[in-house]
Amino acid sequence: MERTENSASVQNAVPVTLMQPGAARFWLAVLLTGVGTGAGAAALTRLLELVQHLLWPGPGASLLDAAAQAGAWRHVLVLLGAGVLTGIGQIVLVRLSSANGIDITEAIWFSAGRLPAIRTLGSAVLSVIVVGMGVSLGREGAPKQAGAVIANAISDTGHLPDGQRRLLVACGAGAGMAAAYGVPLGGALFALEVLRGALSLRMVLPALLTALVATAVSWLVLPDAPTYLIPSYLNSTCVTVWALVAGPIAGLVSVVYVRTIAFADRHKPQGWRRLIAPPLTLGVLGVISIQFPQLFGNGKDIAQLTFVGQVAPALLLSLLFLKPLATALCMGCGTPGGLFTPSLALGALLGAALGHAWSWLWPGAPPGLFAVIGCGRGARGHNSGTGVSRGIDDGTNGS
Known part of the structure; x- marks a missing residue:
């Protein structure tokens, strides 16, 4: 028995030389x-x-x-x-x-x-x-x-x-x-x-x-270009202190976001509801997007705007709630897609919103730098529980 297990272990091992x-x-x-x-x-x-x-x-x-x-x-x-x-x-x-x-x-x-x-x-x-x-x-x-x-x-x-x-x-x-x-x-x-x-x-x-x-x-087919264009920002004491204060807040938001996505994923429609739920949900999002076109897409465009400080504080607060809600609704109605870029967008929106609030107390740092730092928090939240892109589930695997 031991010899069989050792043989299987050797067979499954990754070969490190071509002689194996x-x-x-x-x-x-x-x-x-x-x-x-x-x-x-x-x-x-x-x-x-x-x-x-x-x-x-x-x-x-x-x-x-x-x-x-x-x-x-x-x-x-x-x-x-x-x-x-x-x-x-x-x-x-x-x-x-x-x-x-x-x-x-x-x-x-x-x-x-x-x-x-x-x-x-x-x-x-x-x-x-x-x-x-x-x-x-x-x-x-x-x-x-x-x-x-x-x-x-x-x-x-x-x-x-x-x-x-x-x-x-x-x-x-x-x-x-x-x-x-x-x-x-x-x-x-x-x-x-x-x-x-x-x-x-x-x-x-x-x-x-x-x-x-x-x-x-x-x-060979796609352009070799950066996904985001980020200005050259300089660190400062203001930003360092902000990061210490904003870190726990970002962590709590990440927990809420991960659990919301997990809840939506667990409660996807089954049976005939698969046919009805997506048009109803996405149709409602279409109506909301008339006022907030930033809800369209994976969030790359709105994240880019936060990196250069081109999003007004009032819009930041609205999107901070609406954008992750839109992602959760899309996920919950059974739409297949990834979560990496939406998670980054949430981090950028949160960082920019907290950065604007901080600037009232300690002015000096550019708002875009706060968004870049918050984006890193969004990536961590993605890896903590939302990293797996979801596809069409037949309801038999318990997810």
């Missing part, structure tokens, strides 16, 4: 996963841009600019259409597969990374389309799902043992985030720390190599 049995097969799988994930992320990003360009035309370069200039009827009809598409998509995708849900972390931990390929890819495409239409969720969920499916398929083809499959699927999902945002180091750390739950030296090289290859492939 199965090493060439494993490292070839790593390279192919990186290439496939990078190509998939580029294709999904282009699809999102196409949908956004067709439904939100305008001279502005961002979704926020186009939404601000669009008529009220477009706000309601486009989000209502996203709700109808989500409702139909949920029914169709669940019927395509009898497997359990497609949560990536659960698949890695409990199913050795095995995912229902058609339903997961279908959810990824649906996510990109509705995010391009303007729902308040992140776009990183789709390339993460695509990377996980590609890694799973390559693991099947290469007959990799379960231990290597788990790692490769985590690497594929992390590489999807890396390719989507051009952050190979961040994608590798996400794969190991958040998805795989182990930050060991033996696993670092496969994760980093997959993320680097995926990012390089995506750069």
Whole structure:
């Protein structure tokens, strides 16, 4: 019995040299996963841009600019259409597969990374389309799902043992985030720390190599440009003292946000309600967005404005409540999408709002610097419990 367990442990171990049995097969799988994930992320990003360009035309370069200039009827009809598409998509995708849900972390931990390929890819495409239409969720969920499916398929083809499959699927999902945002180091750390739950030296090289290859492939199609343009800010005593005061407040807000998202995720509609809830919910958000076009999209545009101090205090307070509420409602009605960028946007809004209040007591620091610091708190909240992008769930996995 002990000899069998030791044999299985050796088989599942990540090979560190090409001389080990199965090493060439494993490292070839790593390279192919990186290439496939990078190509998939580029294709999904282009699809999102196409949908956004067709439904939100305008001279502005961002979704926020186009939404601000669009008529009220477009706000309601486009989000209502996203709700109808989500409702139909949920029914169709669940019927395509009898497997359990497609949560990536659960698949890695409990199913050795095995995912229902058609339903997961279908959810990824649906996510990109509705995010391009303007729902308040992140776009990183789709390339993460695509990377996980590609890694799973390559693991099947290469007959990799379960231990290597788990790692490769985590690497594929992390590489999807890396390719989507051009952050190979961040994608590798996400794969190991958040998805795989182990930050060991033996696993670092496969994760980093997959993320680097995926990012390089995506750069062949996508522009190599920063996601955010942040001015050069200088630290000061004012900002340091503010961080000590604002830190506990940001922590409490993060707890509330994580629990709200978890509650919404647990109470997704089931049965025939899958068809009704998304149009009703997104239709209401469309009406609210007439007054607050900043609710459209994943929050990237409004975060960018806070970084340069171009959001009025009254609007900051309104969006600090409405933006996370919109994200929770989108999640709760079953819309597939990511949570990374919405979490960053919440942190930026909170930091900017607290920064404006602090400036009345201790003037001098630019408001945008407070938003940048708060954005880091939002990222931490994302990793604490909202890091897993959600797809179409059939209600059988208890999530």
